[in-house]
Structures are given as structure tokens and as C-alpha cells.
Amino acid sequence: MPLTTATTTVMPEQVGRVDSVVKALVGLSHSQVRGMFDHGCVAINGEPCEDGGQEVEVGDAIELRYDANQRYREKKKVRWDDRTFTIAYEDNDLIVVDKAAGTLTIPTNQEEKNTLVDRVSLYLSHSKRYRQAFVVHRLDREVSGLLVIGKSQEVADALIEQFKHRKPMRLYSAICAGLVAADEGTFDSHMATGNNLDRYITAPSRHTERAVTHYRVIKRMDDTTEVEIRLETGKRNQIRVQFADAGHPVLGDPRYETDKSMHPRWIRKRIALHAKTLGFDHPTSGKPIAIESKLPAAMAKFLRGGIGRQK
Template sequence: MAIQTEALPESIPVPARSLANVVKILFKLQPAQVDGLLEQGYVAVNGRVKRQGWFRCDAGDEISVDLVPQAIVAPIKQTKRKQSSRTIEFLYDDDDISLVNKPANLLTVPTKHREAHTLLSLVQRRYQSKDRNAQAFCVHRLDRGVSGVLVIAKSLEMAERLRDQFADRKPHRKYVAIVAGVPKAPEGRLVNYLSTDADLNRILVADETQGEIAITNYKVQSALSDAAVLEVKLETGRRNQIRVQLAELGHPILGDPRYRPRQAAHWAWQFQRIALHAECLGLKHPRTGEPLFFETAWPQEFRDFVRTQRKQS
């Protein structure tokens, strides 16, 4: 990657010192190219990434641009821009944290590909509509295809306090999952060790020397003809944990394209998402210590599927 840095000269007048204009002038770029670099996080001022074109620069500021060819040629695909119109449901909001209801098919945070439109970017955009310097900090994540409750911090201090709670396994996390088939045991505690293979899939390994411990508790809420609705509670929070462990149990989550996808396919589940929803989240407020508990309704797809299945039985 070709990172170039230029100092903002006094010769650029103050009214013309918006970051977008400065980048365009210093690096001789087109406005669309500047937009792409800003949106993808390729611009920094004095070492700090800035995505806001309106940000006011001062003389002497060091402007760094990562001139990635694909960002210069194709800033952001129009299909991705459409996601910016999504509205995020806020369940709780104060000066320190927000709890939101993440929709399915939206990344929580950018991957290595630096996607511009994620839950975090949409939340931060809302914050900055009120305070241009506001920031949003991710505390935990949900997979792209999963919906449900997430907590977002408004400062690094609050984020670290919340992360400590998750590291100590203190938050209450309950999910609803619809799986293929009906587990023989009406409830169970799944304990496995997870690692990551070369294709970034999560796999089960023998012990703690090869991976991280993952603990999931499940209970059958409703047995349908060839599927089941499970209540799932986490003790640990590893990436893809619920999906991997339920697939290993022989009951993959419906619609899962990665873990036992053939078995996870169901004629009545025609939705472009995974049948997993973070239904409840309970934790302590990172500043006050006050207990907070939030519960969300089942997504419409879940209700439609269960209704269809019950009609078939």
C-alpha cells in the first residue's frame, strides 16, 4: 500500500480547509475518489483516521492518504451505498452507551476489506449528527446474518469497562435459534474447544492447547415437524460459537451457509439470513453499575416460519 503524507500549507485559505477539499488539492484527486478514500478509512490527520469530509484542518496538520488502487478506481459500489439508508432501532441511549437492535445481513464492524457501511458506522453517523466529534466503540459482535441486541460504547473508557464484563462472563446473553431436526435431549450444555482453519472456518479441536473453550447451553422451546426452536444461552462468546456447536450436535441453524449448509437448508426457510437472533442482553451499566436488561421480539421471519410449520403438523 502506498501511503503518502503531506503537511497542510498556510497558502490554502481557512474556508477551503475541509478535509475533503484538502485531500483533493494536496493529492490531485477527483471528488469521487476522495469520497471513496474517506469512506473506507484511508485518510488520517496527524495519525488519526478521519472519515468526515467536513472535518476542519489547520495549517501544519499532517494529512496521510493510503492510495490503494482499488479505492482510487472504484471508491464504493452503489449497491453498498444503499445500506446507509437503514435505520437502526435504539433500545436504550445515554451519554455513555447505547443498546441497539442489529438487523440481519449487516456487518457489526468492518472486516479486512474495510467495508464502509456497518452497524458501527451507522451508529456513529447518528452520534455525529448531534456531535461532530462523537465516536462509537464496538464491545462485542454478532455475525452478519444474525440479528439482535448489541451494546455500543461512546468512549474508550466505557468500552473497556464493558469488555471486562464480557471477559469475566458476566453479561446475560440469550438467543433464539431455529435448527434442523429436533435434538434428542430437551436441554444440554455443550462444551468444546474451537480453533480456526485456513479458510477462516471455526473447527472443533481436542483441548485448550489447540483452541479456546466454548460453552453453550440450549433448551428446546418448541419441537416442530422437522425443526426445533431453541433457547440458547452463552457462557463464552467465541466467533461463530453457537453455529459451530449446534452443527456439531447434528442440528445446524437453518439458513447457515457455512456449517453443514445442506442439512441447514429447509423448504420453508426461504429467508436470506441465518435463523439466529440475540433475543436478550443483560449487563451492568459501565459507569453507574445499574443492572440493565433488554429483550427484543422475534424477527418476523421466525414467526412466519413457526406459523407455517404448525399448519403443516
């Protein structure tokens, strides 16, 4: 039986989810439309699309190739439950995950198992043959929050180029020791690595890396400060080292200014630093993507118990 082909170009009134455009084009039920995505019947601008929630814009070309006599059933979705990450966004090219604190992004020289890249690779392979996750950037083990991972080396390389040119938007929430005096500010310093692998701020040289961090105060409490941080560069331990150097280490930090980072109400093993916003241009479509992650329960609970001061 030859396949039926149907095409349309997205008009201004159709901007939004692609499954709505497909439903209007073929006149089938929601469940059958979802089945068409699951069976590879839909393409956007010539690229296969498996996600009915993908956004389309004016001028996008939608093509369907399907058997008009077949009832396409939605494939049963396998719920993925993992302690190391949750899925914040996913499409055919990439996945954005919300990493749990205490999880290594990639193995160190000690070749640890069950790192984030291991677990995401396992997730990508759970219903198909083995598929590798390609790391684009990292978060410190003690830090939670958003990371984008490519499903191919080509996609990962395109995203890495964006990070090299400082294009992605990366916002963090942190709770720091003491009262940060300035309502907003910028740390612009050079960092080096000691023999014990700790990072420290020093004079510029060919052995150092420039680190630029912007921040603004969200809330001052009795003896701590909630800050929002925007990374311009993304060096290892950058936020932790610069705030510690300023006398305001991140709560719970076991590495930098530990005499100040401990707090009687912060009893978690993790540190109070969370990557809450990640924005970048999609490497295939070029469309901007912005993902938000809610504050971890431990940080939210601490802030609820804090006595606020006038900002």
C-alpha cells in the same frame, strides 16, 4: 442572571423515572421539564443527565441548575431511520442497538463501508460534532439482535471487562434443523479456525478456544426445533458450529452443515438466529440493565407455520 440551584434526595415513594422527581421539585409542565433535560440542567449523583426516562433509586442525589426566568423548550428530536439498526436503549454513556441481519459489526480486512460501527458513529454525530462508537462485542453478519456500544473508550473498556468475566446475560433464539432430543443441555467444546476461516470443533490445545453454550428446547415441529440459547462464552460462530456439530445446524446457515441447514420454508437469505436478550451492569451507575428484542418477522412467520409436536 444567577442560576437557581435545587437539590433533592430520592425517597422510596419517588423511585422510578427521574423526570417525575424533577417535575415534583420545580412544579413545571411536562414539556418544560423535558426542556430542562435537553438543556443540561439536570444531574444525577453529579453526572449530567439528558434522559428523563432514566431510572433513579432511593438515595440518588438530583441536582438542578437553571434560570428560573427562562422557559426551557424541548428540543425538536430528529427521527433516525437506518436499515442497519434500531435503537433499543440509549443514555449519556452507551447505546444498545438491534442489529439487522446482513450487517457487519465492524470492517474486515477488506475495509467494508457502512458497517454497524460506521452507522452508529454517524448517528451519534448527526446533531453534534463527530462522535465515535466504541464496539464492546460482536454478532456474526448473518445474525440479528442486541449489541451494546460505548460512547467513550472508558465506558467500552468497562463493559468489555464484564464480558471477559462472563457477567452479561446473553440469550438467543434459534430455529435448528431436525428434532433436538434433549429438552435442555450444554455444549462444552474447543474450537479452532481453519485456513478458510471456518471454525471447527477439535481436541483441546494451545491453539484452541473453549466454547460453552447452554440451551433448552422451546418447541419441536415436524422437522425443526426452536431453542433458547444462553452463551457462557462468546467465541466467533460458537452457536452455529456447536449446533451443526450436533447435527442440528441453524436454518439458513450458508457455512456449516449446509446440506442440513436448508429448508423449503426458510427462503430468507439470513439465518434463523437472533440475539434477543442482553443484560449487564451499567458501567457508570452500576445499576442492572436488561433489554429485550422481539423475534424477527421471518423467524416468527416460520414458527407460526410449523406443526408443533409434544415437547
